[in-house]
Amino acid sequence: MNQPVRIGIIGLGGFAGSHHNTIARLEERGIVRLVCACDPNPSAFSVERQALRFEARGVRVFGDYREMLQACHGDLDYVAIPTPIALHAEMHDAVTSHGLPAYLEKPPTLDWQELDRMVAADRRARKSSVVGFNFIVEKSRLALKERLLSGEFGAIRGGTLSALWPRPAGYFGRNGWSGRLVIGDRIVLDSCFGNTMAHFVHNMLFWTGTPGVYRWADIAAVRAELYRAHGIEGADTFFVEADLSTGCTLRFALSLACAGASASSETVICEKAILRYCVGGQVEVSWKDGRTERIPSGPFDGLEENHLEYCRYLRGEIPRPATTLEDSRPLVVLNDLAHISSGGIHPIPAHLVSMARDAKEQKDYVSVAGMQKTVDNFLGRGIWPSYAGWRRDNGEVVTPADLGRFHGIVREMAAARRAPGP
Ligand SMILES: NC(=O)c1ccc[n+]([C@@H]2O[C@H](COP(=O)([O-])OP(=O)(O)OC[C@H]3O[C@@H](n4cnc5c(N)ncnc54)[C@H](O)[C@@H]3O)[C@@H](O)[C@H]2O)c1
Structure with a gap:
C-alpha cells in the first residue's frame, strides 16, 4: 500500500x-x-x-x-x-x-x-x-498522437484551431488581472490565447510536435493580428499563423467576443486523413478514401486526472509529468511572437460590435457581426481580417530572433491603451 x-x-x-x-x-x-x-x-x-x-x-x-x-x-x-x-x-x-x-x-x-x-x-x-x-493526459489524445507518429495518416501538412468562447462583459472584472497586459513592472498578458483557451493552443503544438509523443512543435515564424471588442487592456480576439520548423503551417483563430454556444475544434491535416478533436465532444478521423472513423473520448475530469498522473510520476511509476516547464516553451514563444507581430491591439470596427443580452443568464455579451465567417475565411483560406477592413496594416512576419523586442512592444501596447484618445 x-x-x-x-x-x-x-x-x-x-x-x-x-x-x-x-x-x-x-x-x-x-x-x-x-x-x-x-x-x-x-x-x-x-x-x-x-x-x-x-x-x-x-x-x-x-x-x-x-x-x-x-x-x-x-x-x-x-x-x-x-x-x-x-x-x-x-x-x-x-x-x-x-x-x-x-x-x-x-x-x-x-x-x-x-x-x-x-x-x-x-x-x-x-x-x-x-x-x-x-x-495532454487524455488517453484518446495520447493514442491518436501515437498513431500520428507511426505515419498511419501520412505526413502532417498543417493544422487549425478554431475556438470561440462567448464571455460576458463582466467576465473581465472577476479579479484584478483578467485581460491585463502588465501590472506594475510585471508582464501579465492575460488573454484567450495565452490563458483562457491556452489548453487548445498547447494541444495543437502537441499534435505537431515530433519526434516523440511528449514533444511540442518548434516555432520558426509567426504572423498575427490581435484585436479587442471588450473594454480591456489586452486582446480578446487572435488570428495567428505559425510556421513550424518541420515546414508545416498552423492557423489559430480564438475569440471571447462572440455570442452563442462555446465551441472549439483542433484540426490536424495529414496526407491521408484529417483529424478533428473537440475536447469534451467528437473525435473524428476523415480518411481521404471516404471512410470516417469516430473515436470515443469518454468523460474526463481534467484536474483529477492530472493530479493522479502527477502522483504516479512522483511515486516513480511513470517517467515524466505530462507537461514540464520546458514543454510550455513553444506556447509562450508563440504567444509572445504573436504580440510582437501584431505590433498593436486594434479595436474591432465599431459598426460590427454589438451587445447581445442573454435573457436566461441576465448577462450582456459583446458580439462581433460576421465573426464565424471571418474565422472560417482565415482558417480555411488564409484571408486575414485586415483584408476585410478590420485594420489597415498586416501583422509583421517575426521569428524567435525578434523576441528581444517583446518587453518594449508590450509596454508600448499598455501605454497606448492608457493614452487619451484623439
Ligand atoms: N486548468 C484550468 O482549467 C484552469 C481553469 C481556471 C483557472 N486556471 C488557472 O488557475 C490560476 C488561478 O486563476 P484564478 O482565476 O483562480 O485566479 P484568482 O485571481 O481567482 O486567484 C486564485 C487564488 O489565488 C490565491 N492567491 C492570490 N494571491 C495570493 C497570494 N499573494 N498568496 C497566496 N495565495 C494567493 C487566492 O486564494 C485566490 O483566491 C491561473 O493560472 C489560471 O489560468 C486554470
Missing part, C-alpha cells in the same frame, strides 16, 4: 477552490493528503474551510505562502500553485528553493525570459514540476 502523497495548496479561492475539491476527493480514496493551505486573507474562507473539513483533516492554514513553506516544507511532496499568473514565478521560486516540485497552473508565465528563469529554478527541485495543461 502506497503512503498518500503529501500536498500543500497555495490559495483558497478561484481555481484554487477546484484544486481543494479535487484533493479532498482523492484524500478520501487514500491517494493524497492535504497538509497545508494559505491565502492572504484566510478568514474570508471560513465557510469553505468548514465544508472541506480542514480541522478534522488536520490541514494547517497560513496567511503567507512563504511562512507556510518555511513551516511545512519537510512534510510535503509537492505544492499546487493555482494563483494569478503574475505570482507564478515567485511562488515557484519559493517552492523549488526548498527542493520541492510544483503543480503549477497554466500558463506558467507568458514572458519567455521569465520562463527561462523558471526552467533553471526547477532544476533545484527533487522532481520535475508539472504545468496544469488539462488535456
